[in-house]
Amino acid sequence: MKRNVLLVALFTVTLPVIAADLEPVLGKKGALIKQETFDGPDVPKGWVANTGSLRIAEGKLHAAEKSSDKHIGAFRHRLPLQDCAVQMDFKLGSMRIINLGYDPAPGELKKKGHLFSVVVTPESWSIIEHNDKANPESKTKKLATANTNFDPETTYTLLLECKGNDVIAHVTGKDSLKATAPDFHVKKPGLVFRMGGKDGQEAIIDNVKVWALE
Template sequence: MKLTSLLLAFAATALPTLAADLEPTLGKKGKLLLEETFSGPEVPKGWHANTGSLRIVEGQLHAGEKSSDKHIGAFRHRLPLQDCAVQVEFKLGAMRVINLGYDPAPGELKKKGHLFSVVITPKSWSLIEHNDKSNPASKTKVHAMAKTDFAPNMTYTLLLECRGSEVVAQVTGKEPLKANAPDFHVKKPGLVFRMGGKDGQEVALDNVKVWALE
């Protein structure tokens, strides 16, 4: 039993990880606006599932899509933001796609729908500007994209920063992605996470930190 316990403990410490704190390139980290480690038994207050599922598993937030919703899984955390940096650790698992991005705050733009997102799949990642759902002629624009593998059981750190019209996304072990668009400067009402996969598949998120960017 003692040998088994030692082997299990070693396996836990040897899990693959590329998690590490990242530093922004568009400014300096200012006031810490949010820090969440998901250490409690329940989903913390303020994390709201619009579609899909949210649950705490061994100190991580697990999120997935439900086919019964007939919509990609989506959850939000309300937190007024503008120039900011968001850092989160993630493990993709079997998910086909995960997004982290923003909506424009009400009254900021004459636009319906999301503002921009960093999109991660098992084989690529990108920075996209979402289409205007009120305009049938509007199309989603890919500002930056790179083909690269994301190992399903590897823990990565993502840092998404925005300042003025500029956006930079960093992931440990990857070359950064950059984008620039006039609408990006607007106020944002909070974080938007989305994830797509089959029932029972989940992305694991941990150690979310948000700073004002100075």
């Protein structure tokens, strides 16, 4: 009897801890459009490094900037979206910045460049509306921000929800950020990730899920 109890105890402590999904507040989760756990040996098809580098290690996606690119590490996953909720686990590591956001789909806006992003640094996080690169007078706007520390070795879960012109970002253990802008409702061609750091530094992403938001 004692041997059976010991075996049960050993089995219990080795079970993996799976974080619960965060829940949106702008609407309800609809269809699960995308799920990626990065369990294979190679970067999954469709995850593209425009600049920087991507690799898989220990079942997670490692993303880095390369100084030779002279540009922050920029990565995309094509996935047509509009009203949606995107969740991912991330670890900042020694990186100085992580972004998750969107571009406007072609033909949606008379604008060049990104639409909006949630930006995480070791000391703060924000929702920003990006400038129009075709307009020299256009400026990037910080629509919501909070000064709060992100431990470099802690894995956080981020949920970014967008419905109409409203955006809310949630991170485990942090107060949510909210923002609104007239152009946020447009169609989006996919996910945009950006990672900034020195050569040899990496951010880690895992458990990406994308839902339609109803």
